[in-house]
Amino acid sequence: MSEHQVYKLPEALEKKGITLKCPVCGSENFMVSDSLRDYLVPAIDKDSGFKVNFDKGLPVYSLICENCSYVLNFSIQIAETIIDGIPSKE
Ligand SMILES: [Zn+2]
Numbered sequence: 053m054s055e056h057q058v059y060k061l062p063e064a065l066e067k068k069g070i071t072l073k074c075p076v077c078g079s080e081n082f083m084v085s086d087s088l089r090d091y092l093v094p095a096i097d098k099d100s101g102f103k104v105n106f107d108k109g110l111p112v113y114s115l116i117c118e119n120c121s122y123v124l125n126f127s128i129q130i131a132e133t134i135i136d137g138i139p140s141k142e
Contacts, residue, residue: 057135058113058128059084064135072115072124079119089114091125 062072062082073080095108112125 058131059089060135061113061126061131062115064131064138067138068134074117074120074122074124076122077117077120079117081118082115082124083118084115090128093125 065072071080072082074082091112091114092106093110093112095105095110096102097105097108111128113128113131115124115126116122117124
């Protein structure tokens with residue numbers, strides 16, 4: 053999958069009948085920016101004294117509510133399978 057494909061997630065969810073809605077304020081307006089969309093949530097490794105483990109971390113794609121600033125994080129791995137499963141209508 054190309055790096056940019058995950059950015060089609062909101063569109064792919066819409067095709068599944070899912071409307072993104074902020075869990076805090078209910079707004080349906082989200083923003084993305086070039087610098088604020090791909091993150092890695094580091095894991096905490098219980099077997100090594102609860103140290104931060106980036107290798108076991110979770111890559112996430114983030115959308116930010118324009119109304120209240122709440123951040124929604126989506127697993128990039130799962131997002132890829134959702135986007136791949138949506139037939140392109142173009
Ligand atoms: Zn909000």
